[in-house]
Amino acid sequence: MENNSRRGFMGKAFGAVAAVGAVGSLVAMKKTWDPLPSVKAAGFTTLDMTTYQEGVMVTEKWRGKPIFVLKKSAEVMENEKGNPAAEARNIKIGDDNFMVAIGLCTHLGCIPAFRPAENDFLCACHGGMFDASGLVTKVPPPRGFDIPPFRIDGTNLILGEVGPEWQSMKDNGVTL
């Protein structure tokens, strides 16, 4: 009986030591898989918004992801009128209107192609479609293009920093 309780105690003591070690090593393993500080620090891109031409879709790069920048024509702006979902996504810099979005299909992350004639985006992977404001016009994508965090600084757009315009988009559920 005495021996049994001693063995029981030794078993429990070992269990406690092993549990602490297991939890500790799991934490270390998890953290080892985290993105490195150098990866996180390289996450800012500044765009000069005066350089874009109307109706020409330009792909920039931010955090290794493609960023679609489309300066919208008056015609596109006319189409968007009365469509609150599209208006809410508009980024106004000076007198110019832009669609700026992460150029990855929200379904599984392929890069949709811009079709200048139709003024829309088509994803070749699973056939998803987006209009010029970045809203879904054909499933499977569950939502419009995500808008990267941005801050407007004069005529520059700084990607990766959170400005009031982006914060309000996020708060209103316009983007994730």
Add this chain to the structure above:
Amino acid sequence: MAHFTKATSVKDWLNQRLAIETVEKVMMSEYWIPKNINFLWAMGMVLVVTFALLLVSGIFLLMYYVPTVDEAFHSVNYTIMREVDFGWLWRHVHGVAASVVFLVIYIHMFTGIYYGSYKKGREMIWISGMLLFVAFSAEAFSGYMLPWGQMSYWAGMVITNLFAGGSLHADGLVEWIRGDYVPAQAFLGRFFMLHVLLIPLAIVGLIGLHFAALRIPHVNNQDGEEIDFDAESKKYLAGDKAGSKVMRFANDFMSKDLMVVGIFLIFLFYLVFWNYGFALDAINFDPADGLKTPAHIYPEWYFLWSYEILRPFPIDLGLILFGFAQVIFVLLPFLDRSPNTCPANRRGTMFKVWFWLMLSNMIVLTAMGKLPPEGIFSTIGLVAAVLFVVQWLALPFITSREKKV
């Protein structure tokens, strides 16, 4: 200390220390196999041999492959393919065997389903086999990343995005898996590790479990007949080899097994030498480019059926059904409520239709997964995906009504 005597031979020396004769009997000469089987029972040995080929060819590739985003593509397509003498052989053996191993796995699986080899004490064989299927899938995917071509990169992007869980938007989890915002050096490094060490270790362990699970219930036979292995083996050992329903694993069964392996190897090396193209996607001969998606992204043929279950639906439903398709096969021994262990064709019309419909539907899903998701193909894919789910949901009801045969 245990008592040892002076050894009379090397065999006796080993026998005293390792009981090699007992081990040989348990594993080989007195491991009893039913006589009532056919060539489909050789698929296990075919898989063992294919796995060995993958391991050996992988060892030689590993000596020249460089797991960095700047050099991986070059080390595969230039160093291994052009500089290393016979480097092309290892790569083509590795690529072709990785594709063919899934063909044999599917044959092995459907043989098991057809003959009811997952029932009555053989559940652990089935479950460990399905775990092996999962491990092989992970091994195939991680290996597909390594040449760091366009298909590697975009398959890596799409598959890791699945872990965001659709509307759950677990982007943090996806970034954690990748170690970056997009697949990059951290991603390549960790998938390299998974491919050459962690997953192969798991596979070897699971193969051990799979074999161990087979040893006690013994292998099934063509009629699902319950054999008294003790009685039949006594008959065999007493000299009535013709009257006994069983034979030795080695050398009796092995000789037939290796005959099938020989024919398989001729087929495999025919592919390796003259028709290896199917295992090497043309698009993957373009280096990875994070700013350009290939026009069509599709997985290798062996993942197409489950990809097609994901594709026709909105993302959340698609993911749920995809998850369903991944795990449902594991549950087969518990979803099949029938008392019968015999070939599907003798279990009554319902299960017979269920089996052949499931097999053909998997082939239809595979074909649709390869075709662009447009027009009639979209519709056929959707119908086939729905049918797949309905068939599994119906299985317990169909089988519980089955009459005892």
